[in-house]
Amino acid sequence: MKKIILLVLLTTALNFSLMAQSNVKIYKLSAYGIKPNSGKNTTPLLTSLLKEIKSKTSDLDKVIIQFEKGRYDFYPEGAIKREYYISNHDQDNPKIVGIEIEKFNNITLIGKGTDLMFHGRMLPLALIESSNVKIKDLSIDFEKPQITQVKIISNDTTAGNIVFETAPWVKYKLKDSTFYNTGEGWEMQPTSGIAFENGTKHIIFNSGDIRVGTKSVSEVSPGKIKAYHWKNKKLISGTVIAMRSWHRPAPGIFVHKGKNISFENVKVHYAEGMGLLAQLTENIYMDGFGVCLRGKNDPRYFTTQADATHFSGCKGEIISKNGLYEGMMDDAINIHGTYLKITKKLDDHTVIANYMHEQSYGFDWGNIQDTVQFIQSKTMELWNAKNTIAAIKPILRNSTDPIKEFKIEFTKALDPVIDPSKQDIGIENLSWTPSVVFTGNTIRNNRARGALFSTPKPTLVANNLFDHTSGCAILLCGDSNGWYETGSCRDITIRDNKFVNALTSMYQFTSAIISIYPEIPDLTNQKKYFHSGIRILNNQFDTFDQPILYAKSVDGLVFTGNKIQTNKEYPAFHSNKKRFLFERVIGVDFSDNKVDGKPIEML
Template identity: 75%
Template sequence: MLKKVPLFVVLVLGLSFSLKAQKKVKVYNLETYGVLPDNGQNTAPLLQEALKKIKSEIVNTEPVVIKFKKGRYDFHPDGALKREYYISNHDQDNPKTVGIELETLKNVTIDGNGSELMFHGRMLPIALIGNSNVSLKDLRIDFEKPQITQVKIVENDTVAGSIVFETAPWVSYTIKDSTFYSTGEGWEMHPIAGMAFEKTTKRIVYNSGDIAVGTRNVSELAPGLIKAHHWKNSKLIPGTVVTMRSYYRPTPGIFVHKGKDIGFENVKVHYAEGMGLLAQLTENIYLDGFEVALRGKDDPRYFTTQADATHFSACKGEIVSKNGLYEGMMDDAINIHGTYLKIMEKIDSKTVVAKYMHGQAYGFDWGYKGDAVQFVKSKTMELWDHQNTIVSIEPVRSDKNEPIKEFKIQFKKKLGNEIDPANFDIGIENLTWTASVIFTGNTIRNNRARGALFSTPKPTLIANNLFDHTSGCAILLCGDANGWYETGSCRDVTIRDNKFVNALTSMYQFTSAVISIYPEIPDLQGQTKYFHSGIRIENNEFETFDNPILYAKSVDGLIFKNNEINTNNEYPAFHSNKQTILFERVQNAEVSDNKVDGEKAALHN
C-alpha cells in the first residue's frame, strides 16, 4: 500500500535548496587546508583551524560548499573544542567535547563526499549553532567503540540461574569486584539494562522489552567469555544478541541550536550515545535520506543510538523528514514537541514565574517577546480558551553562570483569576515555537519503545511510511504536563497510506495499540474538554498478530476509514487490550469501510 509522494510535494520540499543552486557557488576543498583522510591523524584540531580560515574568507551573500576528500577521518577528544551546551532531552552535564562546530554560517553546504567521520571516546560529533541556510550532505558518523556493549548468549542454565556470554570483537572491558564494566578512550561504563535481539533477523525478541543484565557477580572464563552467576532469563536462548547499556545520554550525534533553514541530505548516523539528531529552537529543518541505521545487512552490530533517532524540541516553521531509514535505536524514530513550563508563582495579574520541570530539559531559551502562549490545567490536560502574548521574559537565577531553569514572564493581557498556581498545577505552552510536519517515505524497523511521536497543533502528515517490527506502538500522539512535560495537543493530523508490520511485540509506556493516541491525563474523569482533535487515519495497511490497532483518549474528531487489517500467526497474541479499536472520552468519531482479512468489518467498540 506504500505510494509515491506526489511530485508537487517533492518540488516544494526542495525549493529552499534549489534557490541556492541558481547562484555561483564557491568551493573550498578541505584537503588544501591540510585536512586529509585515511591517515589515522586526529582530524579535530586540523579541521577546527581549517574552518576558522575558511570562515574568515566567506562572504555571507555567496553560496559556499566546504568539501571533504572522500575517505575516513578520525576525531579524538584531545585537541577538540570544549563547549557548554544545554541540549533538550539529554543529560545536562558540561562541558561537551565537540568534534565539528559550525557556528553563525550562512548559505553553506558541508559536502562529505561519502566520507566516514569516526569518533573516539565520548564526543558530540557535530554542532550547528546559530546558522542560516546551512546543509550537510553525503557523510557518515560513527564511533570506534560505542558505549552500548554487545554480547552473545553462549550458555543459559535456567535451573542454576546463570548465563555465559561472549563480548563482540570490538568490545573492551574490565572486571572489578566481580562487576563487569565496558571501557573506551577516556570512559568506563557499567551496563544496567539491555535489549535482546534475534540472531538472524535483528528484531527485538518477542515480549521481552527492557531486560535486566547480569553484569554483577561475574567471572571471566576466557578473554571475551564471561559467566554471569546470577542472571536468569529463559528468553535468552543461546545465540541471542543482547545490547547492554546504561541510561546515560550526554550528547546526540548532531546538535542543531537556534538555526534557520537547516538541511540534511544522505547523512547517516551509525551510533551516538544520545540521539542521532537533536534540534531545538530552530526554524525549518529538512531531512532527505537521513539515516540512523546499521552499516548494511552484514554489519555485526545490532544497535544504533542510545535514544531517539531524531528529536525536535521547540522548533517552528516546518519539519520535513522523507526517505529515511531508522533502525536498531533504543527509542523512537522521531519525536516532535515543545516543553511545558510549570507556573510556580503568580506575581500579579499579568506576571508569573514559571519553571522547567524535567531534569533533561533546562538551560536554554523557552520563549521571546511577541510569542503566543496558552495554558493547560495539568491534572485534566484541559486548555483554557484564553491565549496570550509574551511582553517580556527573563531568566530568574542568582548567578548568570547558572543554567536557566526559571523565567519571569509578563503577558500582554490579564490572566484572569482562575489561572493561579495556588488553585492547581498549570502548564504554559509556547504556540509560536511549534512546527508543521511532513513525515513521508521512511522506514522504521527493529527498534525499542515506539516508532514516531508527534505533539504539535500545526498540520502533520504521516504518509507512505513502513513501520516494521517496532517493538512498541508504531505511532503515538501524546502530550504531558505532569512527567515529561512535553507539549502539546494535536489539531490537524493525517495518517495515510502507511504499512504497519507486527508492531507492539513488547510493552512500553503509552503503547496501548499500534496507533496510540495517549495524552497523559491523571484525572480523566474530571475532564470536561478534549485534548486532541482533527485526526484522520485512512488507507493504511496493518499486518498484525494481535488485536489492538487503534487506541484513542480525549479526542474530539477522529476518522478511521478505508484501512486494511490482515492477521497472522508470527507471534502469540499477548496484549492486555483485546479490542481492535478502544476509545476513552472520544466524540465525533467515524469508523467506516475498514476490512479485516479481506472482509468488511465493524470495528467500533
C-alpha cells in the same frame, strides 16, 4: 503597468547587484592537509580551518567545504569545549565538540561518502545559530560505542547462570567480579539491555528492557563471561544483546537556534544520545537521513542510545522523507514543545514559570510577541483565551547558572482562574510549533515506539513502513505532569502506511499499534478534549494481536479504508483485548475497514 514593470526591473537589478557582491568560496580539505584514511586527528585541523574561514566570510558569501571520500578520525585532543544545554539529554557540561558550525550563513558540507569516525565521548557535529546550512553525503560513527554487544553462548535456567561472548570490537575488564565495558577514556557497567533475534535483528518477543548480568561474573576464557546470577529463559543460545546504561550525554548532531537546515543522505551509525537533536530551530529538511546500520552485513545490532531524531521547540516545517531508522534504543522521531509550569503569579499580567524535567532546561523558551496558551495539568484542558509575551527574562541566582526559571509578562491581563496556588498550570508556546511531513521512511527493529507527534500544526504521516517496532508504531501524546512535552494534535493525517508486527513488547503509552495517549491524571473531571482533527486512512496493519487503535480525549477521529491482516507469528499477549478502545472520544467516523478481507464494525 509602467510602474509595475519599473518595480520588477529595479528588483531584478537589486538581486543581480546582491549576487555580484556575494562569492561562492570552495574549500577542498585535501588542499589544507586534511586528508582521508591518514589516521591523523582531524579535530584540531578542521577546527582551525573553520575559524579561519569564518574570519574571511561575510553574510553574503556562500561557503562550500568538500571532503574527499574515505575515513576521517576525530579525537577529543584539540577539540573545543562548549557549554550546551541540550533538550532531552543529560545536562552535564562541557561538551567536547568535533565539528562546530557557529553563526555561519550559507554553508554546505559535502562528504562524497565520507565516514567521520569519532573517538572517546564527543558531540560530533554542532550547528549553532546558523542559517541556510546543508550537510550532504557523509556518515557519523564511533570507534568504541558505549553500548556493549554480546551473544548468549549458553543459558542454564535451572542454575540461573548465563555465559555470554563479547563482540570482537568490545573491550572490557572485570573489577570486583563486575563487568565493565571500556573505551577511549571511559568505562561503564551496563545495567540494562535489549535482546535481539540472531539474524533477523528483531527484538525478542515480549522482552522489553531486560536486566543484564554484569555483577557476580567471571571470565571463562578471553571474550567469554559467565554471569552467575542472571536468569532469563527468553535468552536462548545465539540471542544478541545490546547491554547499556541510561546515560545520554550528547547527540550525534545538535542543531540550536538554526534556520533552514538541510540534511541529504546523512547517516548516524552510533551516538551516545540521540542521532539528531534540534531545538529552537526554524525549518529542517531531511532526505535520505538515517540512523541505521552499515547495511545487511553490519555485525552491530544497535545504533543510538536514544531517539533517532528529536525536535524540541521548533517551528516552520520539519520534513523527513526516504529515511531509515533502525536499531535505536528509543523512537524514530519525536516532535514536541515544552510546557513551563507556573510556580507563582506576581500580578494579573506577570508570572514566574519553570522548566520541570531534569533533561530539559538551560535554553530559551520564548520571545517577545510569541503567542502562548495555558493548560490545567490535571485534566489537560486548555483555556480558550490565548495571550502574547510582552517581556520574558531568565531568573538566575548566579550568572553561570543554567536557565531554569523565567519571569514572564503578558500583554493582556490573565484570567483570575489562572492561579498556581489553586491548581497546577502549564504554559505552551504556540509560536514555536512546526508543521510536519513524515513520508517514505522505514522504521524497524527498535526499542520503545516508532513515531511521536505533538504539534497543533498540519502533520502528514504517509507511505511509511513500521516494521517490528517493539512498542506502538505511532504515538500522539502530550504531558504537563512528567515529561512536560507539549501539546495537542489538531490536524494530522496518517495514511497509506504499512505496520508489520508492531507492539511486541510493552513500554510507556503503548496501548495499541496507534496510541493516542495524552497523559491525563484526572480524566474523570475533564470536560474538554485534548486532541482533535485526527484522520487515519487507508493503512495496512499486519498483526498477531488485537489492539489496533487506542484513543483518549479526542474530538474528531476518522478511521476509514484501513485493512487488518492477522497472522500467527507471535502469540497474542497484550492486556488490551480490544481492537479499538476509546476513552472520552466523540465525533468518530469509522467506515470501510476490513479484517482478513471482511468488513468490521468498531465495537
